[in-house]
Every structure is written in structure tokens, then in C-alpha cells.
Amino acid sequence: MARGVRRPVVLKPLRSAANDGVSFCETPQETVAAFRKILGSENVFSEVNTGVVAQEYLFGPEYVVNTVSRDGRHHVCDVIGTTRVSVNGMQDICNSVYLMPRRGEVQDQLVAYAFQVLDALGVRHGASHLEMKLTSSGPVLIEMGARIAGGDLPYYVQLATGESALDWTVDAYVRPERFFARCDDDYRIDRHLASVALVSPSAGTLRSLRHLEAVRNLESFHELRQFVPVGGQLVPTTNDSSYVGFVILLHEQEETVMRDIGTVHYLDGEGMYEL
Numbered sequence: 001m002a003r004g005v006r007r008p009v010v011l012k013p014l015r016s017a018a019n020d021g022v023s024f025c026e027t028p029q030e031t032v033a034a035f036r037k038i039l040g041s042e043n044v045f046s047e048v049n050t051g052v053v054a055q056e057y058l059f060g061p062e063y064v065v066n067t068v069s070r071d072g073r074h075h076v077c078d079v080i081g082t083t084r085v086s087v088n089g090m091q092d093i094c095n096s097v098y099l100m101p102r103r104g105e106v107q108d109q110l111v112a113y114a115f116q117v118l119d120a121l122g123v124r125h126g127a128s129h130l131e132m133k134l135t136s137s138g139p140v141l142i143e144m145g146a147r148i149a150g151g152d153l154p155y156y157v158q159l160a161t162g163e164s165a166l167d168w169t170v171d172a173y174v175r176p177e178r179f180f181a182r183c184d185d186d187y188r189i190d191r192h193l194a195s196v197a198l199v200s201p202s203a204g205t206l207r208s209l210r211h212l213e214a215v216r217n218l219e220s221f222h223e224l225r226q227f228v229p230v231g232g233q234l235v236p237t238t239n240d241s242s243y244v245g246f247v248i249l250l251h252e253q254e255e256t257v258m259r260d261i262g263t264v265h266y267l268d269g270e271g272m273y274e275l
Contacts, residue, residue, distance in 0.1 A: 007056065007057055008024045008025060008026055008091070009024075009025045009031055009054055009055070009056065009057060010022065010023070010024055010056070010057050011023045011034040011035060011052055011054050012038070012053050012055075013038055013053070014049065014052060014053055015043065015045070015047065015049075016043040016049070017044055017045070017150065018150075018239055018240035018241045019093075019238075019239035019240045019241075020043055020044040020239060020240075021038045021043065021049070022239065023037070024091045024092070031054075035052050038052050039051075039052055044241065058133040058135055058140055058142070059133075059136070060135040060140075061082070061133065061134055062094075062132070062133050062142070063079065063082065063100075063106070063110050063134060064078075064079070064080035064097070064130065064132075065078075065079055065110050065114040065130045066079075066128070066153075066157075067114060067130070067165075068128075068168035068179075069125055069127075069128065069172065070124075070125055070172040070179050071124060071176075072124040073180065074114075074115050074118055074183075075168055075183045075185075076102060076186075076187070077154075077164060077165040077168055077187065078099055078157045078161070078164070078187060079101075079102065079107050079110060080097050080098065080099060080153070081097065081100050083098075083261070083265075087199055087201065087237065088201065088236040088237060088238050089238070090238045090239075093199065093238070093239075094197065094240075095199055095268075096195065096196040096197060096264075097153070097194065098192070098193065098194040098195075098258070098261065099157060099160055099161075099192060099193040099194070101189060102186035102188075103186060106134060109134065109138065110132065110134065113138070114130045114132070117141055118144075121144065125172065125173075126169065126172065126173075127146070127147055127148040127165050127169050128144060128145070129145045129147055129148065129149045129150075131143050131144070148166065148169065149165065151195075153195070154166045156193055156248060156250075157193065159191065159193070160189055160190060160192065160250065161188060162188075162190060163187075190252075192249075192250070192251055192252070192254045193248075193249065193257070194248075194260070195248055195249075196246065196247040196248075196260075196261055196265065196268075197237075197245075197246055198226075198243060198246070198247070198264075198268055199244070199268060199269075200228075200234045200235060200236055200237045200242065200243075200244050200273065201236060201237075201269060201270050201273070202234065202270075202273065202275070203234055204233070204234055205234070205275060206228050206230055206232050208230060208274040209226075209244075209272055209273065210272055210273070210274055211268075211271070211272055212224070215247055215264060215267060218249070218260045218263060218264070219251060220249040220250060220251035220260045221247070221260070222248045223248040224248070225247075226244065226245035227243060227245045228244045228245065234273060244273075247264050249261065249264075
């Protein structure tokens with residue numbers, strides 16, 4: 001590392017979700033303060049945090065690989081790319097996810113690494129959700145949960161590909177012969193998928209979302225999931241629990257979805273929220 005270059009440290013609860021308690025620390029003082037704030041506090045599961053994880057901050061794009069396993073054989077249900085933004089004093093807030101084709105130079109690296117992680121951790125049965133960054137030296141694990149992905153992602157992946165980790169988990173446990181017969185098959189994308197977050201820049205009572213008509217007129221628009229209703233209270237988005245909502249995009253053409261992701265990002269921001 002070059003002299004004078006500081007790299008952040010990431011602190012987070014030993015057990016939690018939705019970016020709860022994740023802190024990016026630039027100095028020893030910030031690290032100590034984050035540790036004291038996390039330890040002993042209550043997480044999103046209403047449990048007291050009994051431990052704190054410290055990780056090196058990794059540079060590179062972030063991806064998700066969702067799998068289902070039976071007897072140590074692993075199937076890739078979906079590979080998810082993300083876009084991220086630094087807002088409201090927080091680094092690395094995810095503002096969209098999108099389904100990637102099963103095969104590609106990036107996907108091949110991610111999947112090979114994911115399978116190594118599963119084997120190293122002794123995961124032989126059931127669903128797994130792996131988050132990793134693709135650094136200049138290759139994929140590096142951020143975290144792995146022995147569970148199906150959250151946020152209704154399996155439902156939307158099912159709309160895009162015809163099945164999801166939910167279907168594969170059922171096969172793995174009750175129809176193992178079907179699981180093994182198809183385990184090495186690649187998923188096929190019938191409709192490309194993205195979920196774009198609405199990121200609040202401020203706090204106040206929401207009067208309207210100004211650009212909803214433009215969002216609904218996008219070619220790939222499928223659904224708006226709005227979490228803060230008109231008359232509800234906005235807070236600045238700092239984690240997965242404080243998004244205003246999600247715009248779901250589905251379309252047969254990948255380019256159309258990727259274009260509409262950028263359009264939603266352009267419409268979102270200070271001008272979206274009338275308070």
C-alpha cells in the first residue's frame with residue numbers, strides 16, 4: 001500500500017441482516033466508536049449483539065451467487081450484479097440489483113469461487129446466499145448465509161427464469177433424483193430482471209413522488225413496491241430497511257432493462273420527493 005493511503009475497515013454485527021449496523025471506519029477512533037455502538041445493541045432480529053465482525057474494505061464490484069446443494073453437489077440458481085452509491089454519509093449503499101446470464105467471464109470466476117467457499121465451509125445440503133466482491137486479485141467473500149436470498153428476490157427470479165432457489169430447494173429435499181439429473185444445467189433467462197431502489201435523500205412527511213408517471217411509462221416497468229406511503233415519514237436511506245421502495249423491471253431485452261435502471265437512477269434523488 002502506498003504511504004499515506006488509508007483503507008477503511010468495515011464493522012458489522014456477528015448476526016444480522018439488511019445492512020443493519022454496518023459501519024465504514026477510516027480511523028482507529030471511528031472503529032472503537034462503531035464497536036461500542038454495535039456490541040450489546042439490538043439487531044434487526046430483536047437479538048442482542050454478542051459479537052462484532054471486522055473486515056478489510058474491498059475495492060471492486062459486488063455480486064451475489066445463490067445456490068442450492070444436495071450431498072455436496074451445488075446448483076447455481078442465479079447470479080446477481082449490483083450498482084452502488086455513497087449517500088447520506090454511508091458508503092456502498094446498493095441502489096439496484098440485476099440478474100446476469102449464467103455464463104460469462106465474470107460469472108465463471110464468481111461461480112467457481114462460490115463452489116470453493118461452499119466446500120470449505122462444509123455446506124452439503126440446502127440453499128446458500130453468497131455475497132462477494134470481484135477485486136483486482138479475484139473474487140473475495142464478504143459473507144455467506146446458509147439460506148435463501150431475502151427481499152422477494154427468489155419470486156422475481158422465478159418470473160425471469162421460470163424457477164428459483166425455492167423450487168430447487170424443494171427438489172433437493174423431496175425429489176433428489178430430479179435435482180441430480182438437472183444439477184449442472186444453466187438457468188435460462190426468459191425476461192431480464194432488475195430491482196431498482198428508491199433512495200431517500202432527506203427526512204420529512206412525504207407528499208408525493210413526483211416522477212412516478214415517468215417511471216411507470218418505462219418499457220420494462222413491471223411493478224412499484226412503495227414502502228413509504230403518501231403521508232408517511234421519510235428518513236434518509238442508510239441501510240436496506242430505509243429504502244422508499246423498489247421499481248421492478250422485466251423485459252425480454254437486456255439492454256432495455258439496463259437503460260431503464262439508469263433512467264430510474266436519474267429520476268430518483270432530491271427532485272423525486274415532495275415533502
